[in-house]
Amino acid sequence: MNIQVLTLFPEVIDSYVNTSIIKRAREKNIVSIESINFRDYADNKHHSVDDTPFGGGAGMVLTPQPVVSALENLDYKNKKVIYLTPKGKTLNQDLASSLSKEPDLILLCGHYEGLDQRVIDHYVDLEVSIGDYVLSGGELGALVMIDAITRLIPGTLTEDSLAEESFSNYLLEYPQYTRPREFEGHAVPDVLLSGNHKNIELYRITESIKLTLSRRKDLIAEGIENKYFSDRIIKLIKQVKKNLL
Ligand code: ADE
Numbered sequence: 001m002n003i004q005v006l007t008l009f010p011e012v013i014d015s016y017v018n019t020s021i022i023k024r025a026r027e028k029n030i031v032s033i034e035s036i037n038f039r040d041y042a043d044n045k046h047h048s049v050d051d052t053p054f055g056g057g058a059g060m061v062l063t064p065q066p067v068v069s070a071l072e073n074l075d076y077k078n079k080k081v082i083y084l085t086p087k088g089k090t091l092n093q094d095l096a097s098s099l100s101k102e103p104d105l106i107l108l109c110g111h112y113e114g115l116d117q118r119v120i121d122h123y124v125d126l127e128v129s130i131g132d133y134v135l136s137g138g139e140l141g142a143l144v145m146i147d148a149i150t151r152l153i154p155g156t157l158t159e160d161s162l163a164e165e166s167f168s169n170y171l172l173e174y175p176q177y178t179r180p181r182e183f184e185g186h187a188v189p190d191v192l193l194s195g196n197h198k199n200i201e202l203y204r205i206t207e208s209i210k211l212t213l214s215r216r217k218d219l220i221a222e223g224i225e226n227k228y229f230s231d232r233i234i235k236l237i238k239q240v241k242k243n244l245l
Contacts, residue, residue, distance in 0.1 A: 001102065001153055003033045004079075005142050006070050007109040008049065010035035012139045013146075022147060025156045033146060041069035050112055059113035067108065067119050079104035081125045082145070084138030085114065088127030091145060093167040095128070099145070100152035107145060109138030170223030172212045174204040205233070209240045 005013045013035040017026065025031045039049050043065060050060035071081065080102050089095065099105065108115070108124065120127065130141040151157055166173040177188040191203045212220055220237060223229050229237070239245045 038070040042066040084141035088129040096148040174207040
């Protein structure tokens, strides 16, 4: 997959995508990530990219020309152009998963009071929000998308670690422990030290179900609606609800 980020702050993107799992995915050529400063495409003497809003009001609006020139230079018609904005469709695991199958994404980061609406109407395929709060620009949103998407591309993580993650199966992930066995008087649950893999698996599924029922009942309801759960999981959910486990 190729991801190109149009931004006024490419250094913000570059610094994060040069660390940890995303860095490794780039090195393995699973994903290529390029940040492009659309200020470089401004055709005015001072490379200005914004102007006051027609109709008045606070703040500045990004002018269409630099963004559109940058998009044209990227052959945008053959790629999926996504604009990061609080007005967009909220990102979730399903959206990240479907976008992880796209060959080419262009992530467009706004700033100030945002983009001229004509650019959104005529050049953007999808508007995405990362949550119900307002950020100063789209860069953090673009990075959240890049991270959520990259880890879903085959080869980035092992199959096992993906399958057990929160949301991938309509359940929140069970708690994890490592050495030492006792820390500040708090012990690791005995079952995890038992070596009995069947019991460990039952404990983990039960913990997942308990956590999801207490924090995110909506996920369980969605899993049931989508007929995702096996008969065994449904039975366990019922038992947890009745406090039998
Ligand atoms: N830009 C500003 N706020 C945003 C949000 N919540 N999601 C995505 N992009 C944004």
